[in-house]
Amino acid sequence: MEMIVEDLAVARGGVPVLEGLSFRLAAGQALILRGPNGVGKTTLLRTLAGLQPALGGRVSLPAESLAYAAHADGLKAVLSVEENLRFWAAIHGTGTDAVEAALEAMDLRALRGRMAANLSAGQKRRLGLARLLVTGRAIWLLDEPTVSLDAGSVALFGAVVRAHLAGGGAALMATHIDLGLAEAGVLDLTPFRARSPMAGGRVGAFDEAFG
Numbered sequence: 001m002e003m004i005v006e007d008l009a010v011a012r013g014g015v016p017v018l019e020g021l022s023f024r025l026a027a028g029q030a031l032i033l034r035g036p037n038g039v040g041k042t043t044l045l046r047t048l049a050g051l052q053p054a055l056g057g058r059v060s061l062p063a064e065s066l067a068y069a070a071h072a073d074g075l076k077a078v079l080s081v082e083e084n085l086r087f088w089a090a091i092h093g094t095g096t097d098a099v100e101a102a103l104e105a106m107d108l109r110a111l112r113g114r115m116a117a118n119l120s121a122g123q124k125r126r127l128g129l130a131r132l133l134v135t136g137r138a139i140w141l142l143d144e145p146t147v148s149l150d151a152g153s154v155a156l157f158g159a160v161v162r163a164h165l166a167g168g169g170a171a172l173m174a175t176h177i178d179l180g181l182a183e184a185g186v187l188d189l190t191p192f193r194a195r196s197p198m199a200g201g202r203v204g205a206f207d208e209a210f211g
């Protein structure tokens, strides 16, 4: 199980953002994306998730191995917490055990009957992360997974990611928060900013003054 990215170029709104990006992510590894606001962390994750086309390069990985979690949690508002997880478990062919394990891991058992629409922001986020577990997918692409989470929930999620890595999974994530993953590598995207004069991610006067 390995994701291999070679000479990848990504764009946003038709404007090149990153280019010449190569890295590998193997089973058990976590890689944290770094770089200033606008450098292209979200664009890279969305491209790898297949939500937008790459401009160039190659990505190779096992079929059906990716699970993506971003700001829009993709929850069904009129389904309960448990029904949301059962829905995803049905899609991914995982079972009731996976749903119960996910409820337990993200401390959602007490909220299992609550409609997703009526969850707090942090609770929605926890449900969005519990969804990763029921996908059964090996490679997690995470865009700021800890937004809205309190300290206790950050610690819970850190433990979930560690268990995922220990079980042979992998994670690529954009986060400013320390998840306590001592073994995580860091990939700074700054050197891969596209050189096009139109590139949205290039260093501007504001970044130079305040960045």
Ligand SMILES: Nc1ncnc2c1ncn2[C@@H]1O[C@H](COP(=O)(O)OP(=O)(O)OP(=O)(O)O)[C@@H](O)[C@H]1O
Pocket: 012, 013, 014, 015, 017, 035, 036, 037, 038, 039, 040, 041, 042, 043, 044, 174, 199, 200, 201
């Ligand atoms: N819908 C869009 N259309 C055009 N350009 C966009 C769009 N969304 C983002 N961009 C631009 O693409 C570039 C990369 O944005 P991206 O969201 O990937 O950066 P990021 O590293 O995730 O930033 P942050 O740390 O602020 O979340 C930025 O210059 C941004 O302004």
